[in-house]
Amino acid sequence: MTELLWLIPLLPLLSAIVLMVLPQLSVKALPQSLIAVIGVGSVGSAMLLTLTLALSGGPYPIEQTLWTWMAVGGFTPGVAFYIDGLTLVMMSIITGVGFLIHVFSSEFMLGDHSYARYFAFLNLFVSAMLILVMADNLLLLFLGWEGVGVCSYFLVGFWYQQPDNGRAARKAFIVTRIGDTAMALGLLLLFSELGTLNIQGLGVAAAGQWQAGDTMPLIACLLLLGGAVGKSAQLPLQTWLPDAMAGPTPVSALIHAATMVTAGVYLIARTHELFLLAPTAMMVVALIGLATSLMAACSALVQHDIKRILAYSTISQIGYMFLALGVGAWASGIFHLMTHAFFKALLFLGSGAIIHCLHHEHNIFKMGGLRSRLPVVFWSFIFGSAALAALPLTSGFFSKDQILVQVFLHPQGGAWLWFGALVGALLTAIYSFRLVFVVFFGVANTEVDKKPGWAMAVPLSLLCMLAAVGGLFAIPVDNVFPAVSEHHPSIWVEVVSAAVPLLGLSIAYLLFLGKQWSLQPLLRRPLSQRLRYFWLNHWGLDALYDLILVRPYYSLANALSSEPIDRLYGAIVWVNQQLHGLLSRTQGGRVRSYIASMVLGLLLLIALSLYGGGEM
């Protein structure tokens, strides 16, 4: 099995190349079924191979080196894979959930002119993501990292005919690029200080060279965190994700829910040995996670575009994962990553089905009463939202509960962090069920155009099952992360953690379904309107960045575009021209002035020879 490791990222890559080249070579358009078979089949095969790998048992870690990427002096990163429990979990999510999303896409994108291009980019993305998680050194990981960023750019701007999509794609890429630059600097620092970029090697070298609390590991970890924050859309680089919803919905499901945005979480988990040497950095991770989580939850509460609600929800849930990592609950963070992949993909695909069936309606207040018309989608949303809100016994419950317990137990300010996380959980429950009640209950405002076919229904059903029972999976990361303390807090902590989502569900019911409460009096107040506007635009971050970064850059580019340096050279030309003007006056054309100058010269010469020549 080890020998075939390289096939797993290669199959989607080959499929992508084939799908890009083949349509050029054939005279008439390829049948969409063929494209779907190639596109979906490659990821399916990768999934089967991953399954085989997982079932093969071990011994872990499994390593395979393909070739040395470059060798300059002591810098010899290789194209090499390292598979352990963490990698397996990620690979399973990428190929498994990815496969389901590919199947869904085959119906969702049917009829689109660029069917082949879609699958090509999607496969390319899967390949890059696999390389990211399988890489044994940070440089190869960076290749996957940038690769998924570029694929995200391609896919968010897939319908390039609308300039807004292009703008969203560019925004996504550039904001994540800022994070990537920080990460690159982190890589440079790590290599300069520790002499290697091999992940396992880094752990060993760091432990030998650095003490916990030193400055170097702190800076390195903060730089890596910069990268993670960009890719995972956390504070302060989260502004790109809501706009990235401009892409096709399956793309949002795969890239912006299950896989790419979790790359930051993976990175921190993967380099946990470094982070353990920088407790300050870990606290920063936790605080960023909590703050982002709360900010995004507030924003999700007031959105009316179904995909934007889910986008903010994603940001918020990843905040939870960051919080978990920040308090050292590595396994819990990854567990939540997995369950989140299940229920968030489910929710996104469900929303995709709604959009597909309601001729591209995005506004939840224009939907309604879909419970009876789209039953599969309804149940998807019930299962998904339950898991998202962490209602008891759903997969989300198990993972979020673990995190909350670990957070509470954290020695520095655990109780405060726990409280903040609880507020977030409450808000999560409210906004997720707000969505469900508004869209599926009540009066139908838009008629259903078509019903979802089997290619959409089956993945949704499978994901429902996973969202329901995924909490019972045990992820094989025992050998990867250091053991977590076996303390148990008082039973009340768990009871409160379980009760809060139910409280949120009730509030949502009272506001949006039963309508026993009304928000109207509150909403009429100007303060709440302003607050609502503020949250709708995500705490003014976009406006802030526009003011301090985007507009100055544009102004600078415009101001300099006439090349002020050139004025310097222009000045030389001007001086030349002036001299030309002056000197050409001596050639006036008048013979008598020539005569006069000749006479003058003669007199000068005579004077010189009479009086000056005395010295000689």
Added chain:
Amino acid sequence: MEGLDIPLNHILLVACLLFAIGMLGLMIRRNIIFMLMSLEVMLNAAALAFVAAGAHWGQADGQIMFMLILSVAAAEVAVGLGLVLQVQKRFKSLDMDDANRMRG
């Protein structure tokens, strides 16, 4: 007779004065023909200096130089008058200042 009765300096002074008159005339006059005449005066002044020197040293070289200068002057006047005729034809005047096309 040997040598000069008139001191050399006096003749040279006359020659200088003549040269200066010619030069001034050249500078001041605008009519081309008068400029040519001033040139002649300058040439003759130089020739006079040569003759005086020749007489002073008692050698014939001075006279020979005089004849050389005379022939040069004649040739130059011939060419010059030909040019004057052309200038007259083209510029319709004998004013030197009118022939100022070659400038810049």
Added chain:
Amino acid sequence: MLMLHIIVILLVGGLLAMASQKIHQNAPRWIALTVVFVDLFYFAGQLWSMGDLNLWQAQLPTEPGTWLMHYSSPWIPAFGINIELAMDGLSLLMVLLTLVLGAVAISASWTDIKIHRGFFEANLLWTLAGVLGVFLAMDLLLFFLFWEVMLIPMYFMIAIWGHEGRAYAAMKFFIFTQASGLLMLVSILTLASIHHSTSGQWSFSYFDLLGTAMEEQTAHWLMLGFFIAFVVKLPAFPFHTWLPDAHTQAPTAGSVILAGILLKTGAYGLIRFTLPLFPEASHAFASTAIWLGAFGVIYGAVLAFGQTDFKRLVAYSSVSHMGFVLLGVYAWNALALQGAVMQMVAHGFSTAALFMIAGALQERLHTRDMRKMGGLWQQMPRMGAVAMFFIVASLGLPGLGNFVAEFLILLGLFQADRAMTALAALGLITGAAYSLLLMQRSFHGSVQQHAGLLDFGPREMLTMSVMMLALIVLGVYPQPVLNIAAPVIDGLLVFSASDAVVALEVTP
């Protein structure tokens, strides 16, 4: 002799191309293409058959024996000026790059030139010959000769076949390079005369002039003479203003050669001449040079962002990328220098491709103004896809050659100056900004031009595929190129750290 042959083949080929126009008006471009291919395969073939070259052994700057090839024949014996050519790993890479990009340039201008085709191909070939001479000449006066030779045909190419502002651009290009070249000439002559006064012999050979002892101040001024000449060519801020005009106004083949090869002669000159000839002066100057490089990276990127002319944007992107090369050279360690060499090769391909696309667009749309473009992917999907590839390469996507280069440079620079590396790393962000803007304005968005537009044909796709393949190979398996350049870099580093150099500290 091989080196002399490849230069002469191009010179003679130019004459042939010019003459062949009388036979048929398409003959010159075929002749030119054949000549370049003949040159390339002859060169590669001879290298192959030479077998055991000292390719892997360190090539010391002072020992021509350790180099791959060396040829010398007397020219002006009274002053020790010879026709001296030598090739090491670095020049080998550059010669190959020149010949390949020469073929690309001819292919790029296949249908572009309508008047005086023979003379155009002749100028193209003579420029290539001049460039080959620059890369191979080891006698400083011969080097200067070839430096000027490569200028003049390029001037004609811009001035005769260029676009609307060609007269201004050509003149600006010529004066900038010529004036800086004069500074270099003064430095060369002074260096040779210092050598003469210390050793009693006249020699302009690189190998003899290395290690010439001189005072610190003198070394500084001479170094500046060379530095300015090469840095104008590179181009580095603030000497770069000739480049946007020259690149924009030049015909497509001219832009390809300018950006792909001519700019690299500047970098080559820095590595080959400025640093080895004046090690301490360069070392003292390094922080200024690094500052210029880092600033150039950001400046080029910011200006690129503000352009509305497609070609001008790509031209400024070249300024930005070559800033990286300047950084890599002056960091002066193995990692950074390898990165610089790699950037020279990879940037050659990526930027040549972008200019070819710009030329193709101008041929079809008769404009370079991006405000008149938009949605071109729909009408020309192949061109769009290819443009996407090269734009993504230009912004440094890992897996393609430009990333390997930029990362190595940053890694090497980090060992030398951490703060500047952080500044230069911002170039990654600004690079993404203008590259994606280019894509957005031209190929994405709504359609502006409605006339039936032809997509890339087989000839163009073939040329593009070759370059795409090259970049992928460089990105994924760069080791062969790194291996060829490694001995040269080792030799240079050993030399500049050696006793021969330390002795220079003493004033004579």
